[in-house]
Amino acid sequence: MDQFLQHIVNALVLGSTYALLGIGLTLIFGIMRVxxxxxxxxxxxxxxxxxxxxSLLGLNYFGSVLLAGMLGLLLGAAIEFLLLRRCKLxxxxxxxxxxxxxxxxxQNAELLLWGxxxxxxxxxxxxxxxxxxxxxxxxxxxxxxxxxxxxxxxFYLIIERSRLGLAMRATFQDRDAAKIVGVNVGSIYTLxxxxxxxxxxxxxxxxxxxxxxxxxxxxxxxxxxxxxVILGGLxxxxxxxxxxxxxxAIEEFGSGYISTAYRDALxxxxxxxxxxxRPQGLFAIKERVG
Amino acid sequence: xxxxxxxxxxxxxxxxxxKVSLQVEEGEFVTLIGSNGAGKSSTLRAISGLEPVxxxxxxxxxxxxxxxxxxxxxxxxxxHCPEGRRVFPxxxxxxxxxxxxxxxxxxxxxxxxxxxxxxxxxxxxERTAQPAGTxxxxxxxxxxxxxxxxxxxxxxxxxxxxxxxxxxxVEQVFELVTEIRAGGTTVLMVEQNAYAALELxxxxxxxxxxxxxxxxxAQEMRENPDIRKAYLGG
Ligand SMILES: Nc1ncnc2c1ncn2[C@@H]1O[C@H](COP(=O)(O)OP(=O)(O)O)[C@@H](O)[C@H]1O
Ligand SMILES: [Mg+2]
Numbered sequence: 001m002d003q004f005l006q007h008i009v010n011a012l013v014l015g016s017t018y019a020l021l022g023i024g025l026t027l028i029f030g031i032m033r034v035x036x037x038x039x040x041x042x043x044x045x046x047x048x049x050x051x052x053x054x055s056l057l058g059l060n061y062f063g064s065v066l067l068a069g070m071l072g073l074l075l076g077a078a079i080e081f082l083l084l085r086r087c088k089l090x091x092x093x094x095x096x097x098x099x100x101x102x103x104x105x106x107q108n109a110e111l112l113l114w115g116x117x118x119x120x121x122x123x124x125x126x127x128x129x130x131x132x133x134x135x136x137x138x139x140x141x142x143x144x145x146x147x148x149x150x151x152x153x154x155f156y157l158i159i160e161r162s163r164l165g166l167a168m169r170a171t172f173q174d175r176d177a178a179k180i181v182g183v184n185v186g187s188i189y190t191l192x193x194x195x196x197x198x199x200x201x202x203x204x205x206x207x208x209x210x211x212x213x214x215x216x217x218x219x220x221x222x223x224x225x226x227x228x229v230i231l232g233g234l235x236x237x238x239x240x241x242x243x244x245x246x247x248x249a250i251e252e253f254g255s256g257y258i259s260t261a262y263r264d265a266l267x268x269x270x271x272x273x274x275x276x277x278r279p280q281g282l283f284a285i286k287e288r289v290g
Numbered sequence: 291x292x293x294x295x296x297x298x299x300x301x302x303x304x305x306x307x308x309k310v311s312l313q314v315e316e317g318e319f320v321t322l323i324g325s326n327g328a329g330k331s332s333t334l335r336a337i338s339g340l341e342p343v344x345x346x347x348x349x350x351x352x353x354x355x356x357x358x359x360x361x362x363x364x365x366x367x368x369x370h371c372p373e374g375r376r377v378f379p380x381x382x383x384x385x386x387x388x389x390x391x392x393x394x395x396x397x398x399x400x401x402x403x404x405x406x407x408x409x410x411x412x413x414x415x416e417r418t419a420q421p422a423g424t425x426x427x428x429x430x431x432x433x434x435x436x437x438x439x440x441x442x443x444x445x446x447x448x449x450x451x452x453x454x455x456x457x458x459x460v461e462q463v464f465e466l467v468t469e470i471r472a473g474g475t476t477v478l479m480v481e482q483n484a485y486a487a488l489e490l491x492x493x494x495x496x497x498x499x500x501x502x503x504x505x506x507x508a509q510e511m512r513e514n515p516d517i518r519k520a521y522l523g524g
Contacts, residue, residue, distance in 0.1 A: 167392065170381060170385075173379055174379075176340060180338060180364070181364065181392045182361040183389075
């Protein structure tokens with residue numbers, strides 16, 4: 001029983017960060033129809049910002065997460081403004097190639113700047129785990145979970161309660177009608193890409209002290225983000241949140257009860273099964289943002 | 291008030307609007323009639339800034355608005371109630387109305403206007419929180435019109451507001467358009483139903499394959515033998 005509860009706790013912590021990562025990707029896809037292959041690189045970008053600030057400059061971890069988020073926002077806006085705005089988003093092949101190119105550039109830039117050796121970001125928290133009723137949880141992970149939940153709620157409020165969120169949902173539902181009522185669809189796209197990128201970067205920075213930071217981390221993050229988004233149904237935000245927790249649960253219970261070695265493989269196997277039996281996604285009711 | 295001079299719109303190699311010139315005076319009710327594919331919607335979309343104008347000029351109240359951004363066109367006071375209603379299906383009725391006022395900053399006045407729309411359309415008030423996609427076709431058309439009014443336009447363009455509606459709703463929609471015009475808003479309406487259009491409007495233009503082939507007062511148009519034969523059923 002303790003073992004089971006331990007897995008649940010682990011899945012919740014991991015799932016909260018998967019949810020953040022997946023929502024960023026599904027938001028961009030839902031509103032812009034852009035398949036963002038560079039999403040994982042923005043996650044890696046956040047992690048490296050955290051590494052640079054904490055390990056090299058001695059800044060505090062919390063500040064580094066905040067700064068990584070802001071830099072992710074700016075980088076996302078720049079990518080949209082400098083790359084995507086120049087091409088027709090309807091040309092899916094062209095956009096995909098651009099995003100794959102961007103992924104390669106970003107990954108190699110990381111390699112060039114920081115080398116291939118994995119980096120460690122120290123945690124500001126105590127190393128000893130907290131124990132409650134036989135369940136262990138490190139203070140770092142507890143913080144990551146709380147921060148992720150706060151960010152998920154903040155994101156929900158932006159989408160559901162703000163004027164910007166309303167305009168984003170309207171643009172997603174009918175782009176022409178949004179233009180007709182006076183929404184500047186171009187700036188909605190910039191903000192969407194910026195917000196999605198910000199979420200990836202924040203996730204990377206949050207998790208920097210939990211995992212190691214290496215140039216290949218973006219690949220796995222991208223793969224997982226896609227898995228989460230597919231689980232939840234493309235463009236479906238609550239679906240992506242649930243998909244994040246579902247993937248984490250599959251990985252956690254799979255490695256606990258089947259084999260640790262197949263941890264990632266089990267997650268992807270689950271995706272394959274979902275794609276065969278429920279291609280619209282596990283939680284897809286109808287395709288929508290919000 | 292609104293003036294188009296030799297306006298041309300292309301879709302790739304297709305010429306949808308070919309050197310169209312027309313004019314709408316303040317307070318007028320003008321209709322664009324013509325069969326399917328004549329270029330009526332494209333003309334309205336060009337005015338709204340949704341389609342690029344390749345040549346020609348559009349002016350509104352003397353100011354050039356050719357190829358203006360849609361958000362600037364609506365700020366100048368031109369609202370567009372598009373073909374097929376195009377309400378935001380997963381937004382609530384209230385949110386749809388709020389989106390209509392997207393460019394306005396006067397929050398209190400927007401709230402009052404939403405209330406006024408609900409007074410005017412009691413059926414919408416009953417469905418305030420309901421997603422617009424769940425409304426009937428007629429209700430969606432009411433919402434689309436109310437949304438267009440939310441920008442407080444001085445010129446409102448309707449694109450086939452009666453399309454696909456049950457007969458009692460068709461009548462209601464035309465009554466509403468007449469009311470809006472009586473309230474001082476200038477109206478430019480596209481309508482395939484030439485009979486109804488020519489009953490209601492002051493002046494009309496007939497479009498065929500992107501060209502204005504005939505224009506005149508409603509009465510002149512109604513009495514024109516070609517129109518009678520081709521559009522009014524003899
Ligand atoms: N998005 C589009 N892409 C390509 N051709 C279009 C598009 N929209 C309209 N057309 C073409 O332009 C012409 C005029 O269409 P439209 O303005 O919709 O006519 P109407 O509103 O009078 O029915 C038609 O030949 C139509 O096929
Ligand atoms: Mg049309």
